[in-house]
Ligand SMILES: O=C(O)c1ccc(O)c(O)c1
């Protein structure tokens with residue numbers, strides 16, 4: 232199907248918007264009136280620009296407050312419309328979107344609305360133009376699509392059809408099943424937007440919080456399935472009013488938008504049983520490794536050593552060390568000389584049953600493919616870049632081809648057995664993009680988005696995992712500014728965290744993050760743990776959580792650069808990542824900020 236986007240959905244000047252959406256692979260655009268009015272180019276030049284970029288101008292919009300007005304106002308409204316028709320001819324589009332009237336002066340009179348829209352359609356027909364009537368969720372009298380469709384039917388003119396907008400339909404709780412009663416050729420335009428499920432005024436919700444399909448809480452797959460069953464053959468057109476996207480990089484937003492449509496088409500194809508061109512997600516089966524780039528090998532190596540890791544190998548051709556314990560593997564590479572951070576997480580190895588297929592799917596979903604890190608004789612590794620720049624390597628489960636150039640000795644076995652989860656920090660305007668990326672590219676399921684109090688801001692966090700819990704990621708948006716905390720950590724699964732904590736507490740120097748005593752006083756109220764268990768947790772500085780499936784014990788190391796390690800033990804089937812304890816952890820981290828690397832410590 233043709234893929235289109237309303238120019239209001241991305242930032243920049245009209246010509247910048249056109250360029251960005253064309254680059255992302257869209258076939259068309261809806262030109263928003265304010266974008267046209269602010270553009271120095273005359274409509275003919277805009278049309279040429281769009282054509283040269285391979286973009287069709289699918290619609291011009293919005294035309295407002297036209298119908299159900301006092302008869303003596305009609306001539307003036309038709310005069311307004313005539314002017315827009317001429318602009319549309321110059322712009323090279325034949326579809327005008329008319330929003331249902333919101334003005335207090337309009338009449339609650341379907342027959343009058345239909346009669347006047349019919350007059351508009353007759354005038355439009357003289358210009359070869361069609362009119363799509365859209366029921367805004369906050370329309371004065373027409374605010375649902377069944378009502379809009381009744382009026383269109385009543386007007387009964389071939390140049391008048393309906394515009395369906397998923398936001399207006401789903402925000403009002405209308406049953407999208409009724410769409411199937413509309414003949415597909417009377418649906419002149421389908422606009423798609425998702426939104427987080429918020430309890431708020433519908434106009435504010437629409438104007439500020441819309442997002443791309445798959446990023447919010449609406450069932451866009453269900454809605455689109457109903458629309459396609461009508462035989463609708465027009466474009467899938469994204470129309471997303473979003474405060475973040477209005478200021479984000481247009482190219483990036485356009486790619487995010489296109490990814491959402493590719494994924495939506497795939498999920499609809501599954502429901503309809505029609506073929507999808509995308510390879511199915513090969514679920515990641517575990518972390519093969521995590522790579523930290525650091526200026527501070529000694530300090531980080533010292534910390535890993537304290538945690539029971541051993542340096543098992545050195546890359547044959549590159550300055551990369553391999554540190555291992557059980558199946559937990561950390562690579563330490565060198566930081567780029569211009570990097571502002573001493574230590575940060577730069578890559579993740581993800582085990583896949585079919586790495587080439589995983590990479591193919593990622594590429595089809597517009598993930599940038601990375602030049603393969605391959606020296607002569609080195610095995611092929613498939614890698615793509617995640618939205619935050621983290622490199623994702625798809626590694627054959629069990630074969631550890633990536634490990635060959637390290638010529639490593641066997642890893643030591645200790646209490647740490649594997650990587651449990653990895654937390655990735657994101658700027659606020661890349662959070663939804665990242666969640667969509669990991670859901671579509673890796674097939675991870677998003678958990679609820681939660682807010683965590685930080686002494687200097689509010690952190691949003693969302694866990695994503697596969698059904699088996701083999702790969703868990705937490706995506707965080709941290710507060711920004713001078714007091715921002717490092718946003719990344721690697722959590723290591725431990726089979727006896729009490730023993731590990733005891734050993735680590737006995738080590739000289741600061742290895743572990745101290746936990747305030749008030750936390751333990753409150754823990755008594757949260758959980759009935761018994762005196763002895765409670766005393767043990769307090770003495771060892773262990774944090775505790777429980778859900779209906781099991782228990783979770785965890786502790787954190789001090790921070791190096793942007794990164795710290797967490798040691799965790801899951802008891803039973805606990806599903807979370809200890810988020811309820813995150814405010815205390817964040818406060819403790821603010822109280823003991825990372826010490827800068829000393830020159831003597833550096834390699
Ligand atoms: O918010 C608005 O005014 C507005 C305008 C045009 C649309 O297509 C729409 O869905 C909303």
Ligand SMILES: [Mg+2]
Pocket residue numbers: 365396422470
């Ligand atoms: Mg709309």
